[in-house]
Amino acid sequence: MAADQNSSSAPPSKVVAAARGTSAAKSSVTEGLKGWIVPILIFFVIRIFFFQAYRIPSPSMEPEMMVGDWLFVNNLVYGPNIPFTDLTLPGYAEPVRKDIVVFKSPYQADEAQVGNDPQPTLVKRLWGTPGDTIFMRDGVVHVNGTPFPQRADESTSKLGADEPHPLFEWQHRVEVKGSRFGEPPAVPTHDNWGPLVIPAGHLFMLGDNRYESKDSRYWGIVPRGNLRGRPIFVYYSYNAADSDRALPFITDIRWSRIGHVFR
Numbered sequence: 036m037a038a039d040q041n042s043s044s045a046p047p048s049k050v051v052a053a054a055r056g057t058s059a060a061k062s063s064v065t066e067g068l069k070g071w072i073v074p075i076l077i078f079f080v081i082r083i084f085f086f087q088a089y090r091i092p093s094p095s096m097e098p099e100m101m102v103g104d105w106l107f108v109n110n111l112v113y114g115p116n117i118p119f120t121d122l123t124l125p126g127y128a129e130p131v132r133k134d135i136v137v138f139k140s141p142y143q144a145d146e147a148q149v150g151n152d153p154q155p156t157l158v159k160r161l162w163g164t165p166g167d168t169i170f171m172r173d174g175v176v177h178v179n180g181t182p183f184p185q186r187a188d189e190s191t192s193k194l195g196a197d198e199p200h201p202l203f204e205w206q207h208r209v210e211v212k213g214s215r216f217g218e219p220p221a222v223p224t225h226d227n228w229g230p231l232v233i234p235a236g237h238l239f240m241l242g243d244n245r246y247e248s249k250d251s252r253y254w255g256i257v258p259r260g261n262l263r264g265r266p267i268f269v270y271y272s273y274n275a276a277d278s279d280r281a282l283p284f285i286t287d288i289r290w291s292r293i294g295h296v297f298r
Contacts, residue, residue, distance in 0.1 A: 095242035103275030108264040139261040163239025170229025197226040
């Protein structure tokens with residue numbers, strides 16, 4: 036009986052060794068995880084507060100930005116947003132007219148009705164700052180009475196007619212009558228609207244490609260706190276719009292776009 040009991044029991048030295056081996060393995064895994072935690076945290080801090088990648092999904096900013104461009108965005112410039120909140124930390128610069136900016140869209144009820152994101156992250160050019168009087172006549176933007184014709188390479192494809200749209204009705208809330216800039220049209224249209232006075236803490240955005248851009252003309256002025264950053268340069272680009280090649284993200288790379296710095 037005693038012999039049977041001894042044969043079925045592991046020597047104490049082996050039990051201790053096994054226990055030590057298990058403990059060492061657990062310790063090795065723990066140390067390995069600890070080694071990854073710091074780099075992961077650094078990555079998220081950089082992504083949230085310093086730089087972020089953004090992909091151009093539409094032609095609204097052509098030719099400055101092309102569908103298929105991937106950008107690095109400076110999150111610090113206007114103040115980084117604290118994730119999952121509407122709070123923004125202080126930045127080191129204020130947005131200036133003609134800046135290209137990345138921002139969270141005002142709520143778009145029409146997009147919500149069709150199941151799309153009602154507040155997507157967008158990129159447009161800033162045209163109206165607080166206190167500015169902005170209007171458009173025959174497709175030319177005027178800011179405080181100064182006309183800004185589009186560059187020759189902007190809006191090369193003029194789609195559709197200069198027509199009204201139900202989404203333009205919001206403009207009546209901030210339009211100004213009896214000013215030296217003339218009366219606002221009774222019914223705003225794509226190319227003729229305003230004058231509008233931009234209230235404090237808000238901004239007016241337009242796409243460079245005006246005839247393929249859904250912008251402030253439609254969904255209104257943007258709260259200052261919605262700004263997310265300013266694009267720096269293109270780090271990768273491929274023909275995502277009309278390529279006739281298989282796997283265009285590999286076979287139809289726009290090498291000349293890589294490194295393009297935004298003005």
